[in-house]
Amino acid sequence: MQLKGKVAIVTGGGTGIGKAISLRFAREGAKVVAAGLDLQPVQEVVKQIEAGGGEGLALQCDLRIVEDTRRVVDETLKRFSALHILVNNAAMVDLWKTISDMTVEEWDECLNATLRSVFLMSKWSVPAMREAGGGAIINLGSVGAITPWPAGVAYCAAKSGVLTLTKAMAIEFGPWKIRVNAISPGSVMTPNLQHAIELFGHYEKLCAKSVLHRVGQPEEIANAAVFLASDEASFVTSANLLVDGGYLTN
Numbered sequence: 487m488q489l490k491g492k493v494a495i496v497t498g499g500g501t502g503i504g505k506a507i508s509l510r511f512a513r514e515g516a517k518v519v520a521a522g523l524d525l526q527p528v529q530e531v532v533k534q535i536e537a538g539g540g541e542g543l544a545l546q547c548d549l550r551i552v553e554d555t556r557r558v559v560d561e562t563l564k565r566f567s568a569l570h571i572l573v574n575n576a577a578m579v580d581l582w583k584t585i586s587d588m589t590v591e592e593w594d595e596c597l598n599a600t601l602r603s604v605f606l607m608s609k610w611s612v613p614a615m616r617e618a619g620g621g622a623i624i625n626l627g628s629v630g631a632i633t634p635w636p637a638g639v640a641y642c643a644a645k646s647g648v649l650t651l652t653k654a655m656a657i658e659f660g661p662w663k664i665r666v667n668a669i670s671p672g673s674v675m676t677p678n679l680q681h682a683i684e685l686f687g688h689y690e691k692l693c694a695k696s697v698l699h700r701v702g703q704p705e706e707i708a709n710a711a712v713f714l715a716s717d718e719a720s721f722v723t724s725a726n727l728l729v730d731g732g733y734l735t736n
Contacts, residue, residue, distance in 0.1 A: 498575040507573055520544055522547070584637050
């Protein structure tokens with residue numbers, strides 16, 4: 487088990503990619519805090535973790551609220567007395583508007599949920615990681631940060647910020663033996679993507695964008711997260727790992 491004895495927080499840990507990472511981390515021996523906007527999904531994830539013999543903690547939180555981000559870290563330390571891994575996965579992904587149609591409030595909401603939350607969760611987590619002698623932070627980027635799509639302006643801008651923030655954090659936290667990396671998925675079959683396909687009916691187009699001619703599965707992103715969180719990636723920091731099926735080359 488590659489993460490035995492580690493404590494990990496996974497934001498957005500109740501559905502999609504976050505759920506897959508939470509479950510996989512637990513199978514690799516980590517104690518997992520699944521944090522999410524809705525309580526029931528993270529509770530279900532923790533039930534699955536415990537059914538498999540692991541340890542977990544479900545926390546409801548709104549990462550757009552500063553106090554909630556701090557509370558997630560405080561509750562983690564209260565329960566497990568340590569923190570080694572942070573996965574910043576939570577994001578606002580359902581704002582499909584152009585600049586012309588978007589309100590200032592919607593822009594702020596998306597940036598706060600998707601980018602500012604990475605800053606806040608990392609800020610509160612790093613002191614505990616320093617005390618533990620090091621750690622790993624994994625930020626979820628997106629191919630949209632590199633090649634934006636129409637009506638995705640706020641999300642794509644936020645994810646671009648996440649990628650640059652990842653590099654800045656790697657520089658700052660490297661001396662404390664805290665590695666910071668990003669994963670940029672392509673099209674992955676999450677509930678949010680399924681909903682978008684139902685709305686816009688572009689499944690075949692998404693498959694055609696991949697040189698593998700398919701969309702990805704959440705578990706394939708979780709595989710990459712385990713690598714970056716583990717000692718196998720001990721000399722990997724400031725990287726952006728594309729897990730996109732060749733989306734950006736096609």
